[in-house]
Amino acid sequence: MPKPDAEIVVEDPAAPASDSPAVTTSRTVDVAVSLLLFAFAGLLAFDNWRTGMGWDSTGPQAGYFPFYLSVILAGACLYGIGKEFLARKAAAETFVTRDQLRRVLQVFVPTLLFCLLMQWLGLYAASFLLVAGFMAVIGRIAAWKSLLTAFLFVLAMFVTFDIAFDVIMPKGPLESLFGR
Amino acid sequence: MEAFGLLAYGFSVLLTWKILALMMVGLVLGIFVGVLPGLGGPNGVAILLPLTFTMDPTSAIVMLSCIYWGALFGGAITSILFNIPGEAWSVATTFDGYPMAQQGRAAEALTAAFTSSFIGSLVAVLLITFLAPGIASFALKFGPPEFFAVYLLTFCSFVGLGREEKHKTIISMALGLLLTGVGMDTVSGQLRMTFGSSDLLRGINFLVAVIGLFGISEILLTMEERLALRGHAASISLRVVLKVWKEMPRYWVTLLRSSAIGCWLGITPGGAIAASFMGYNLAKRFSKDKDSFGKGRIEGVFAPETAAHASGTAALLPMLALGIPGSGTAAILLGGLMVWGLNPGPLLFVEHKGFVWGLIASMYLGNVVGLVLVLTTVPLFAAVLRVPFSAIAPMIVVSCAIGAYAIQNAMFDIWLMLLFGVVGYVFKKIGIPLAPFTLALVLGNRAEDSFRLSMIGAQGDMRVFWSNGLVGSITTLALILLFWPLIGGAIGRMRSALVKTTT
Secondary structure, eight states: OOOOOEEEEEOOOOOOOTTTTEEEEEEHHHHHHHHHHHHHHHHHHHHHHHHOSEEETEOOTTTTTHHHHHHHHHHHHHHHHHHHHHHTTOOOOOEEEHHHHHHHHHHHHHHHHHHHHHHHHHHHHHHHHHHHHIIIIOOOOOOHHHHHHHHHHHHHHHHIIIIIIIOOOOOOOHHHHHTT | OHHHHHHHHHHHHHHHHHHHHOOOOOOOHHHHHHHHHHHHHHHHHHHHGGTTTTOOOOHHHHHHHHHHHHHHHHHHHHHHHOOOOOOGGGGGHHHHHHHHHHOOOOHHHHHHHHHHHHHHHHHHHHHHHHHHHHHHHHHHHOOOHHHHHHHHHHHHHHHHHHHSSSSHHHHHHHHHHHHSSSEETTTTTOOEETEEESGGGOOOOOHHHHIIIIIIIIHHHHSSSSSOOEEEEEOHHHHHHHHHHHHHHGHHHHHHHHHHHHHHHHSSOOHHHHHHHHHHHHHHHHHHHHTTTSOOOOOHHHHHHHHHHHHHHTTTTHHHHHSOOOHHHHHHHHHHHHHHHHSTTTTTHHHHHHHHHHHHHHHHHHHHHHHHHHHHHHHHHHHHGGGGGGHHHHHHHHHHHHHHHHHOOOOHHHHHHHHHHHHHHHHHHHHOOHHHHHHHHHHHHHHHHHHHHHHHHHTTTTTGSSSSSHHHHHHHHHHHHHTHHHHHHHHHHHHHHHHHHHO
């Protein structure tokens, strides 16, 4: 008789509630994306028409291939929009709930800040701030654990990429302090 | 047989301490990536790709493909122990794998999964070993029209055979093809779609897009879900392994069928996920005891895992022989080839023998080592899941950023990665498939070049795509596949009409 194995349990107290109100429906986003892509296709079609979308003595011009692709893209978008409008009775599926959106922004905003900071602080210092900050603030993990993990992680990255593999990353004042 | 000699040569390339060490590192990283939530095969390979930039191509591809095998093995761990499929193709493994774990037979289920994955890839690698060189030498005779026809076939089969809504597949593909056109035109040297930006001059790098599409967007998607999990810790003893292996030959029909399905769907672009479901469903249909499926039947683990690994491996066949990837991950590996300065396509077999046969040999060795590694270290990797996601998420973001920046040393690429992350998130949620996008991004330039070269050769006569039997039949097949949903529907209607008139 095999004995039941030990369990691994991980809790997620900040999980999004399942009854959180919807921010928007999938269909709204679907139509919005289609319209956006349609406009994008139009812009590219115009640019390729300007480049030259016809034929000359050497064969198709530079804009030929992309021009017709933008036409196909625009056509597929129009088809999608038309389909959504004709099938208006279908149940509206939730695209994202308020709780979910909050969680997504919890990752996205720090990532955005990380990319911004990287330009002045360099990648490694910005990484340290991102990992430590994210763990402590959003993960609610004890400060010393967050700082230690972040430090070890960044150190490992620096040793791997900068020292062992010679992959150059954006650097800031901190690295120049150490003369790297 | 010539293949044996070449394979032996491949092993001789492989058997250096450095490459063996890289192989182990790749496998461990891969299993790690497969187990972690929010990461999987394509993401893992994309994120870890920059590690290989300064390596020689053979070491690089061996390490990357081992990451891929590792991720495939790792996906089964979470499916069985936690009912969380790490990958779309692991979904079918949860049907019987998780019930088995609940009954305290986790070790059995894991052994079954790992062993059948091993068998699946072995069959596919054998196929690659004996088929790929032939296909490649045949493809050496291809001119631009033939190549364009093959690209067309790839794109059309995605549209015709994919499960997603057709117009969404077309949107994703057209967008991908358009984005590859940005920058300097390779034929005329003219600038296209750059809108005066000097950053767009370089074009949109495939790998930057992939890191955003798969890495960043996957973190956003993972955060949306409830991250709590409850599952079983398991360790595998030798006794269990031997018991499962003894039982295995009884299911040889299932194993063989799933391998065949996997190989076929893996070679066909866009079929990798379908393979595991099809393997499972067919095993169920042909079984005498249908009701026991879904309640912890070991055959229900054998069938999808064999098919998934066979297809994952077989997807590398068209990539090696023709330069056309059969799956998203294969597309990323192909992107890697270009970074290391190799030109994918049939010439690879002639110009870079060591590379190709080293890779094929590493598929054999990597799977054997991987099997032993996962069987012995499961408890360790299952414990990785205890690490909170709030520690893993920022680390993944940092790795993505390093990857994106390293490709061209450009800050602009970091912003592009972020943009593609958002695009990937939205696309996934509204059902626009990402695989055609990836494929279009990696094949776009070559498809356009081959089209224009054929047009220049034929002075703008479209009939060049039907100028001989070979190119004509490929082009026709492509068009049939493209319109398959319409044709299939028409045939169905005709049949039912016939049935009505005869009865």
